[in-house]
Amino acid sequence: MGWLDLIFPFLEIGFFSFGGGYGSIALIRDVVIRNGWMNDQMFTNLIAVCESTPGPVMVNMATYIGSKMKGFPGAVVATACVVLPAFVIMVLVTILFKNLIKKKAVQAAFSGIRPCITGVILATGLWMGISAVSAGTDAVDNLKTVLIILVLFGTGFLHQKRSGKEISPILLIVISGVMGGILYSF
Amino acid sequence: MIAELFRTFFRIGAFTFGGGYAMISILDHECVEKKKWITSEELMNVTVIAESTPGPVAINCATFTGYKMAGVAGAVAATVGVVLPSLFVIFLISQFFENLLTVPVIARIFRGIRAGVAVLMINVAVKMFRGELASSGRKVLSSLFAAVFFAALLVSDILGLNFSTAGMIVIAGIAGWLLYGMA
Numbered sequence: 307m308g309w310l311d312l313i314f315p316f317l318e319i320g321f322f323s324f325g326g327g328y329g330s331i332a333l334i335r336d337v338v339i340r341n342g343w344m345n346d347q348m349f350t351n352l353i354a355v356c357e358s359t360p361g362p363v364m365v366n367m368a369t370y371i372g373s374k375m376k377g378f379p380g381a382v383v384a385t386a387c388v389v390l391p392a393f394v395i396m397v398l399v400t401i402l403f404k405n406l407i408k409k410k411a412v413q414a415a416f417s418g419i420r421p422c423i424t425g426v427i428l429a430t431g432l433w434m435g436i437s438a439v440s441a442g443t444d445a446v447d448n449l450k451t452v453l454i455i456l457v458l459f460g461t462g463f464l465h466q467k468r469s470g471k472e473i474s475p476i477l478l479i480v481i482s483g484v485m486g487g488i489l490y491s492f
Numbered sequence: 493m494i495a496e497l498f499r500t501f502f503r504i505g506a507f508t509f510g511g512g513y514a515m516i517s518i519l520d521h522e523c524v525e526k527k528k529w530i531t532s533e534e535l536m537n538v539t540v541i542a543e544s545t546p547g548p549v550a551i552n553c554a555t556f557t558g559y560k561m562a563g564v565a566g567a568v569a570a571t572v573g574v575v576l577p578s579l580f581v582i583f584l585i586s587q588f589f590e591n592l593l594t595v596p597v598i599a600r601i602f603r604g605i606r607a608g609v610a611v612l613m614i615n616v617a618v619k620m621f622r623g624e625l626a627s628s629g630r631k632v633l634s635s636l637f638a639a640v641f642f643a644a645l646l647v648s649d650i651l652g653l654n655f656s657t658a659g660m661i662v663i664a665g666i667a668g669w670l671l672y673g674m675a
Contacts, residue, residue: 322658323546328616330548332645336657350606351593355585357609360506361578362548369579373586381583385575392547393571396555397564399541411669416544418668419661421634424621425642426657431613433649438606451607458611472619479608486604487597 309383312375315341316368316387323364323388329423330364332430343371346437354479364388450489454482493562494569500527501554501573515550523557530557550574633671637664 315337323330331353338344344352356366365388372384435455442448458478465473504518516539523529530538535553542552551571558570593599621638628634641660648655 318658321546322661323548324544324661328613328620331613333657336655340654340656347603347606350609351589351602353609354602354605355589356582359578359581359585361575361581362550364548365551365575366578366582369582370586373583378583381579381586385579389547389551389571389575392545392551393555393567395545395547396541396552397559397567399545400556400559411673412544414671414673415665415669417628417630417634417672418637418664418666420624421621421628421637422641422660422664422668424617424624425638425640426645426660427613427620428617428638429642429645429649431610431617433646434613435607435610438603438610441603441606451603454604454607455611458608462611462615472615475612478612478615479605482604482606482608482611483601484604486607487601490600490603491597 307375309376311341312372312380312384313387316372316384317391319364319368320388320391323392324419324423328363328427330367332423332426334364334367335430338371343375346434347441350434350438354483357475357479447490454485454489457485458482494565497558497561497566498569498573501558501570502576504554505550505574506577515553519553519557523553529561534560630672637668 319330319333319337323333335349338349339346352367352370353363356363356370359366365385368384368388369381373381376383439448439451439455442451458481461481462473462478465471500522504515504522507518516535520532520535524532524535534556538553538556539549541556542549545552551574554570554574555567558566558568560566562569593602624634624638625631641664644655644660645657647653
């Protein structure tokens with residue numbers, strides 16, 4: 307694999323990662339699967355690691371994939387590429403286009419991009435759920451995954467009801483990990 | 493100043509778990525309260541700009557603060573500083589993570605987490621969509637946008653097509669410019 311095969315995908319991710327960390331997960335998954343860099347299972351493992359280490363998820367993912375592809379230099383290059391668009395755009399916005407963001411046409415474009423991102427994130431989450439459930443060895447195994455998903459939704463719902471706040475992503479990951487460690491052992 | 497920017501953002505980068513908005517409160521503490529590099533109004537503005545430009549909020553804030561304090565060199569120092577800690581941590585993890593997964597218990601834990609991440613994504617999408625509906629002046633159009641791109645991506649996943657997400661965002665931007673702009 308050449309360096310350009312690493313540079314262009316990560317510039318693409320950096321440039322189109324609207325909607326925060328989760329928007330970028332959908333985008334990175336698309337690029338990672340399209341290029342055959344890893345399968346869905348490995349990709350989800352990676353999300354778990356990147357969620358539970360310091361730093362933005364999207365930058366962490368770039369570092370990991372770059373490191374797997376081309377060692378430490380790969381990690382540096384992929385990280386730089388994923389950060390570069392945000393860096394350049396931020397400097398330009400600060401210097402030149404302070405008012406550009408407020409322009410009507412720009413706002414209209416963002417009005418389309420925001421709901422699009424929510425749809426993209428929902429589809430990615432749903433598809434990840436479907437592939438997690440169907441990845442088991444038999445029906446009982448698959449039911450265990452369904453059980454984990456139901457418990458997680460239930461816990462999230464109850465937590466929201468009782469405290470008025472949403473459940474923290476780290477807590478959700480911990481619960482799912484503990485449940486997986488226990489349930490899949492039988 | 494450059495070294496000070498680098499040091500401060502390196503520390504911020506090392507201690508922000510969860511990224512994104514968890515970082516705003518740390519930035520507020522470090523850059524607004526302690527160092528007085530930026531005002532809380534500026535931090536607010538950067539957050540708004542960060543929401544409508546690509547890239548993580550952390551990067552946007554570092555770049556802005558660095559640029560304000562010391563120009564392009566400051567922007568580079570702050571941005572590199574905020575990224576470096578996780579670069580080292582993740583590089584180290586990438587060296588042994590796959591071996592770790594060959595341990596059966598760890599593999600089971602991560603299978604559970606796989607389901608957890610899916611739930612996490614669905615929760616976030618629902619929350620974002622609700623927020624969007626609450627603030628959007630054109631709720632039907634916004635719902636339509638979400639539904640169309642949701643369906644497009646799901647169909648592309650099921651059929652194994654390779655729809656590019658970046659392409660969808662471009663289409664959504666152009667369509668948004670045409671449809672929302674006409675109001």
